Amino acid sequence: MNKNKEKLLNSRYRAEKRFQFYGKSAIFLALLFLTIFIFKIFSTGYTAFQKTWLIVPVTFDAETMYLDENPSKEDLEDADYFDLALQTMFNLDKSATEKQQNDLKRMVSYFFEREIKRELLNDPSLIGKTKDVYLTASDDLDQVFKGNYPRDLPEDQRRVTDYQLKIFDQLVEQGRVESKFNLSFFTYPDSREAELAGIASSFMGSIFSILVCLVIAFPVAVLAAIYLEEFAPKNRFTDFIEVNINNLAAVPSIVFGLLGLGILLAVFQLPRSTPLVGGITLSLMTLPTIIIACRASLKAVPPSIREAALAMGASKMQTTMHHTVPLSMPGTLSGTIIGLAQALGETAPLILIGMVAFVNTIPGSPLDPAASLPVQIYIWAESAERGFVEKVSACIMVLLGFLIIMNLFAQIIRHKFEKKWS
Amino acid sequence: MNLVIFIFIVLLGFTSYYFGRKKAYSIQATNTRLTALPQFYGYYLAIWCAIPAFIIYSLWAIFEPSIVKLIILSDYSNQGYLDDELNLIYEKTKSLSRGQFSGEITTYLETSAEKYLNLRSIAQNSKVVLILAIIIASIVYGYKRISSNNRTREPVEKFLNAVLFTASLAAILTTIGIVFSLIFQTIDFFKVIPLFDFIFGTHWYPAKAFVRDASEPLDPSMYSDTFGAVPIFAGTFFIALIAMCVAIPIGLMSGIYLAEYASTKVRQYAKPLIEILAGIPTVVYGFFAALTVGPFLKDIGTAMGLEVSAESALAAGGVMGIMIIPFISSLSDDVITSVPQSLRDGSYAMGATKSETIKKVIFPAALPGIVGSILLGVSRAVGETMIVVMASGLAANLTFNPLESTSTITAQIVVILIGDQAFGDPKTQAAFALGMTLFLVTLSLNIFALRVVKKYREKYE
Numbered sequence: 001m002n003k004n005k006e007k008l009l010n011s012r013y014r015a016e017k018r019f020q021f022y023g024k025s026a027i028f029l030a031l032l033f034l035t036i037f038i039f040k041i042f043s044t045g046y047t048a049f050q051k052t053w054l055i056v057p058v059t060f061d062a063e064t065m066y067l068d069e070n071p072s073k074e075d076l077e078d079a080d081y082f083d084l085a086l087q088t089m090f091n092l093d094k095s096a097t098e099k100q101q102n103d104l105k106r107m108v109s110y111f112f113e114r115e116i117k118r119e120l121l122n123d124p125s126l127i128g129k130t131k132d133v134y135l136t137a138s139d140d141l142d143q144v145f146k147g148n149y150p151r152d153l154p155e156d157q158r159r160v161t162d163y164q165l166k167i168f169d170q171l172v173e174q175g176r177v178e179s180k181f182n183l184s185f186f187t188y189p190d191s192r193e194a195e196l197a198g199i200a201s202s203f204m205g206s207i208f209s210i211l212v213c214l215v216i217a218f219p220v221a222v223l224a225a226i227y228l229e230e231f232a233p234k235n236r237f238t239d240f241i242e243v244n245i246n247n248l249a250a251v252p253s254i255v256f257g258l259l260g261l262g263i264l265l266a267v268f269q270l271p272r273s274t275p276l277v278g279g280i281t282l283s284l285m286t287l288p289t290i291i292i293a294c295r296a297s298l299k300a301v302p303p304s305i306r307e308a309a310l311a312m313g314a315s316k317m318q319t320t321m322h323h324t325v326p327l328s329m330p331g332t333l334s335g336t337i338i339g340l341a342q343a344l345g346e347t348a349p350l351i352l353i354g355m356v357a358f359v360n361t362i363p364g365s366p367l368d369p370a371a372s373l374p375v376q377i378y379i380w381a382e383s384a385e386r387g388f389v390e391k392v393s394a395c396i397m398v399l400l401g402f403l404i405i406m407n408l409f410a411q412i413i414r415h416k417f418e419k420k421w422s
Numbered sequence: 423m424n425l426v427i428f429i430f431i432v433l434l435g436f437t438s439y440y441f442g443r444k445k446a447y448s449i450q451a452t453n454t455r456l457t458a459l460p461q462f463y464g465y466y467l468a469i470w471c472a473i474p475a476f477i478i479y480s481l482w483a484i485f486e487p488s489i490v491k492l493i494i495l496s497d498y499s500n501q502g503y504l505d506d507e508l509n510l511i512y513e514k515t516k517s518l519s520r521g522q523f524s525g526e527i528t529t530y531l532e533t534s535a536e537k538y539l540n541l542r543s544i545a546q547n548s549k550v551v552l553i554l555a556i557i558i559a560s561i562v563y564g565y566k567r568i569s570s571n572n573r574t575r576e577p578v579e580k581f582l583n584a585v586l587f588t589a590s591l592a593a594i595l596t597t598i599g600i601v602f603s604l605i606f607q608t609i610d611f612f613k614v615i616p617l618f619d620f621i622f623g624t625h626w627y628p629a630k631a632f633v634r635d636a637s638e639p640l641d642p643s644m645y646s647d648t649f650g651a652v653p654i655f656a657g658t659f660f661i662a663l664i665a666m667c668v669a670i671p672i673g674l675m676s677g678i679y680l681a682e683y684a685s686t687k688v689r690q691y692a693k694p695l696i697e698i699l700a701g702i703p704t705v706v707y708g709f710f711a712a713l714t715v716g717p718f719l720k721d722i723g724t725a726m727g728l729e730v731s732a733e734s735a736l737a738a739g740g741v742m743g744i745m746i747i748p749f750i751s752s753l754s755d756d757v758i759t760s761v762p763q764s765l766r767d768g769s770y771a772m773g774a775t776k777s778e779t780i781k782k783v784i785f786p787a788a789l790p791g792i793v794g795s796i797l798l799g800v801s802r803a804v805g806e807t808m809i810v811v812m813a814s815g816l817a818a819n820l821t822f823n824p825l826e827s828t829s830t831i832t833a834q835i836v837v838i839l840i841g842d843q844a845f846g847d848p849k850t851q852a853a854f855a856l857g858m859t860l861f862l863v864t865l866s867l868n869i870f871a872l873r874v875v876k877k878y879r880e881k882y883e
């Protein structure tokens with residue numbers, strides 16, 4: 001009898017241990033996913049912050065550029081740099097066949113003559129002289145240099161030819177290959193060429209969209225929350241508004257994209273692919289989040305504050321605007337920032353309103369076509385070139401960085417400025 | 423120009439605030455008692471100054487283009503043009519007047535363009551004059567009304583109240599906007615494709631319904647066997663199921679552990695860390711699923727001799743499950759912590775271990791809330807777009823093999839609408855019909871879940 005009891009007790013204790021183990025492993029798994037995730041993004045992305053340059057001697061020969069003597073600034077602008085640029089690359093191997101010359105040309109970025117042109121425009125006295133110029137390496141060689149590209153594949157499965165590798169290795173030996181911080185990743189717009197693609201256009205697109213979203217969503221949401229929390233009579237209509245807000249908060253984001261497409265673009269004829277439309281769509285999505293946050297923080301202001309103000313003879317409106325609303329601002333602001341952070345990461349609705357269009361200029365206003373950071377991630381992730389993989393990860397790092405900063409900011413506002421009443 | 427007028431009105435509003443207040447102060451200086459604080463006189467005048475002008479300004483902005491268009495096209499009205507052609511003529515006129523037109527310039531177009539420019543400048547000038555006149559009239563009226571025995575606080579507060587009320591309608595307007603944007607296209611869609619074919623058809627192949635020439639009559643038989651939504655409904659359900667298989671055990675167990683076992687310190691760190699998972703944008707998950715999880719599963723599959731597609735339902739569903747973990751864990755954590763302590767104490771007093779208490783007492787008590795949280799998770803999974811678009815296939819296969827690729831409602835909407843859309847085409851309308859389905863499904867899930875959670879809360883309050 002006693003033995004049975006002990007057995008039962010032991011098995012119950014074991015069940016207890018097992019249950020705790022399940023709980024611990026669930027948390028462990030969730031955190032493991034997070035770690036793998038972040039590790040994977042960082043390990044594929046950090047190389048994108050470096051860029052490989054080939055240092056090539058350029059002879060600025062006036063004849064190759066079809067320049068007269070003592071050219072003016074305009075002449076230099078209009079001069080033909082393409083032949084000069086080609087000649088520069090062919091000089092790397094004077095005995096190259098025609099096919100090999102083509103390979104040589106493809107070792108640098110697609111717009112390499114512009115880099116040579118910029119060099120000369122900076123210093124017109126270079127004509128007739130030879131200078132080492134930094135040229136952006138093609139994205140394939142860039143990947144080879146970073147060790148992301150397997151060199152031991154058979155040649156026909158590689159995008160880099162044996163000949164290119166040979167020349168490249170020679171350059172490496174001569175110290176003519178250099179890796180520097182990739183500033184152009186932050187200052188260049190999107191491009192079809194991985195080595196020239198940057199996030200400037202999509203970054204500005206995101207900034208404009210978020211600004212439009214903030215300008216529309218914040219005032220409307222705060223005013224709505226004030227009405228619902230402070231003034232609204234308790235009746236069916238206000239109940240209906242409440243139900244609406246709660247449901248909107250859970251509507252899938254893509255439905256808002258359909259709204260933007262069906263109403264903003266088709267009915268109001270607003271310009272496609274612009275941050276203006278994107279921002280309006282996102283603001284409709286963010287509205288419920290901010291309303292809910294603002295109402296919660298209005299609710300947290302103790303009634304005694306209102307009663308004191310009313311007792312001093314303030315009207316209901318004065319009480320609300322002078323006392324309740326200012327006291328609720330920290331909570332509202334942090335809710336707004338969290339809402340904007342969500343909007344910043346949103347992709348699907350922006351795709352539907354056409355912000356996936358290829359944009360290779362940096363937008364200057366919310367009315368210019370643009371992409372946004374998450375959409376840029378999508379566009380790059382869909383393209384086949386290997387050079388884009390690290391770019392995607394780097395873009396994700398930038399986006400996550402912004403989200404972390406915004407969330408920290410929201411936390412700081414909440415902890416620093418929110419009054420504790422109890 | 424419009425911006426200048428806008429800024430002008432705003433600036434004038436501010437100045438009239440000061441003038442209104444100044445007048446109130448000067449009345450006060452004569453030792454007369456005011457019926458409101460001086461600021462209210464300022465607000466009063468500012469509202470009088472800005473609001474009528476804004477109303478005219480926005481009405482003008484709304485109606486000007488269509489009236490100008492009407493006048494321009496009246497020249498062409500009895501020449502037997504179709505509506506589309508008239509629109510084209512108008513667009514040409516506009517681009518010619520901007521000097522950006524690069525087609526054949528006819529004399530007709532030239533006169534129209536001149537007329538257009540003329541009309542625009544007349545409209546612009548008369549707008550400025552009208553707005554100025556309105557502003558002056560209303561300022562004079564408002565300024566005259568400022569006196570010691572005229573009440574200003576009440577009208578100002580009534581106005582503010584109206585503004586607040588209007589703002590609160592935004593949520594309703596958004597819902598109406600959603601319904602409107604979906605419903606017309608959906609109805610048009612079902613005029614061509616019978617509802618029955620949509621719900622029960624088993625072939626989804628919208629690429630077949632290429633953009634139709636608008637002049638040809640619409641032939642419904644062209645689209646038979648093209649828009650049968652069963653494969654994508656099944657795919658949506660299936661991927662959501664896989665996601666929930668990952669999310670429910672992990673989310674629920676971590677919720678229980680955090681609520682019942684974890685020390686304050688563990689809770690303090692683990693909870694926000696898990697919630698980071700909810701803050702990561704879905705496109706990032708999609709990239710992760712496509713770059714890492716998909717190939718990883720494929721490698722494992724090949725090692726075990728299985729045929730695994732690189733874009734499998736398993737990869738998309740699994741990663742989606744990870745995304746949903748924090749929703750379930752924090753909601754069920756909340757629900758479990760709000761179960762009254764007396765229930766636990768009662769169970770412990772009977773000699774139950776902690777896990778027995780959780781399984782036999784707390785879990786049943788918290789069940790409605792947990793079900794609610796799971797339903798909210800399901801609604802997330804059904805509405806999730808980017809993960810599926812990037813990690814699972816875009817072709818709608820009717821399959822329940824997790825190693826093959828399937829597609830979902832959301833992914834199909836993106837596939838159809840990415841790039842240029844032609845409104846009035848069954849393919850575009852199909853996307854809106856899918857959107858309507860998605861909206862209705864998630865809406866009913868949410869309403870149901872919120873009701874369950876609310877009922878549960880009331881039980882213990």
